[in-house]
Amino acid sequence: MSEVRVRFAPSPTGYLHIGGVRTALYSWLWARRNQGTFIMRIEDTDRQRSTDESIQVVLESMRWLGLDWDEGPEVGGDHGPYVQSERLDIYAAYAEKLIESGHAYRCYATKEEIAAAREAHQKSGTKDGFRFQSPWRDRPEPPADPNARHVIRFRAPHEGVTSWVDEVKGKIEILNSTLQDSILLRPDGMPLYNFGCVVDDLTMEVTLVARGDDHMINTAPQIQLYEALGAAVPKFAHMPMVLAPNGEKLSKRHAAVGVLEYRDMGYLPDAVINYLARLGWSHGDQEIFTRQELIEKFSWDRVGTTAGRYDAKKFLHVQAEHLRMLSDEDIARGTVPFLARNDIDVAVDDPVLLKTIPYVKPRAETFIEVAEAVDYFFRNVEFDAKGKRKFLAPAYANNLRRLADVLEAVEPFAKEPLEHAVKAWLEENELSMKLVAQPARVALTGRTKSPGLFEVMEVLGKEKTLTRLRTGAEIAAAAPMHSD
């Protein structure tokens, strides 16, 4: 079997869209599973919209996801350059070749002429789609000034059919009569998508072109171009798109659509990859995959044919599953930056942080949540207003004080002995855990929700536990009486 060479060819016009990530992911998985080559190519021929800043965002996004490329910007390769705007001479040479072989021609039609033709077409009331028929296609004589502003058009075959067997969609047939003479090169030498794409995939020896099925319309003209150039046609895999929950095209309005936003929300790259892989691809009933499993199991014939809708809740769930697969050390490492964001500086190997992670792990889904769930171990208690009003009330002051006294005698200050001591005390005084736990929790954590009380106490340590409990008792004693 020949070498697999696949590419991801984003146009840097902003953030890296998660739909684009999925396209990149499938190609990357295919390359990795076949020990092939994954190429990154920047399609920046739309100078209006492309910026260097966006290129950096794309590269940074890919790096964060761990989708490494074997050829492309920053890593180089034998088929460069890998930025389209730096390949203009290559496109010019191929365009020239096509003109010489009679497969392309110079078209001097102005935008105004084309617009007029389009308008006339619409007014004619015909049911067919608009195809601009350039008068220059069959005009043997060059214009008075051959250097006048012109584009280079493909002399597309107008009869017959163009077909291919898509890796995910199966056999597709397009009537050539529905295709027009597409523009290859603009007057400024910039290639249009179909031409730049073909020349690049050809010269970069790409063996399989994977992209969203919104590109299916481009495939027939591209195949014609390969044929006109006498080149081998690569395989094509058109995957269905990722839609918004309501079925519309996914955009910023519907969800966090740039991948880096997920990094900032405390998601794991592996979770993003898992969710996106599983959206449109399946392997039996399995839902959770490691990166390695994805590489081993991915195949195009398991890619579905129907468009998938983005589901934030399922995504979060997959993220939570991956978070729980991490070691405590890795969770600590991932959490520290988010603690720092809130001005809590903790080392990744901080013993208190490490000790508390097993307790917060089942209650958190992202690093942000882990950070929020452990912050009171590293700073003073900040009371939740409702919790404080309800549980640090005069009625509980005495119990809080007595609880502190009971705990003071416990040795060692660990969760089992603490629990035994407290249960014994409760029993003796015919008190219920329910009555004592919530006030203590608020006093200790500032919140009404937390890991088990005795776990919190152990991690907090004797000194802080007693101080916070007694402070809580004072606040409770001083609180106004209320009824609710």
Next chain:
RNA sequence: GGCCCCAUCGUCUAGUGGUUAGGACAUCGGCCUCUCACGCCGGUAACACGAGUUCGAAUCUCGUUGGGGUCACCA
């Protein structure tokens, strides 16, 4: 409108002629319990419609309807 693609629970999907149509997320009950989670048990919920082929169709064929894409000197 032309062309292209698509159609199983709300969502992601399994299913390749014979299944009580399975799983996951979500949702709703319950258990566990010091709160919140986790976990566990259980429920609701789908083959778009109509013909045809066949002993037998979610699976094959055709049509209808619906959704999406695309008709650029964007990608």
